[in-house]
Amino acid sequence: MKTKDILKLTPGEMRERITEFSQQYFELRMKKGLGQLKSPSVMRGLRKDIARMKMALSRQITQS
Numbered sequence: 001m002k003t004k005d006i007l008k009l010t011p012g013e014m015r016e017r018i019t020e021f022s023q024q025y026f027e028l029r030m031k032k033g034l035g036q037l038k039s040p041s042v043m044r045g046l047r048k049d050i051a052r053m054k055m056a057l058s059r060q061i062t063q064s
Helices: 005-006 012-035 039-063
Strands: none
Touching: 005 039, 012 039
């Protein structure tokens, strides 16, 4: 998800997306542990998306 798209979200939507992405990341970690994950780059991208959203959320809360 691009930063432009993230900044358009409300804080509530960001929290929901963070929760969804964290759940997806957990599932990918389980697949990796079982040897079922074909592309580890998916995990990397998801982890970066979560970090981008957390940073944008903290900026919005600080500016309010």
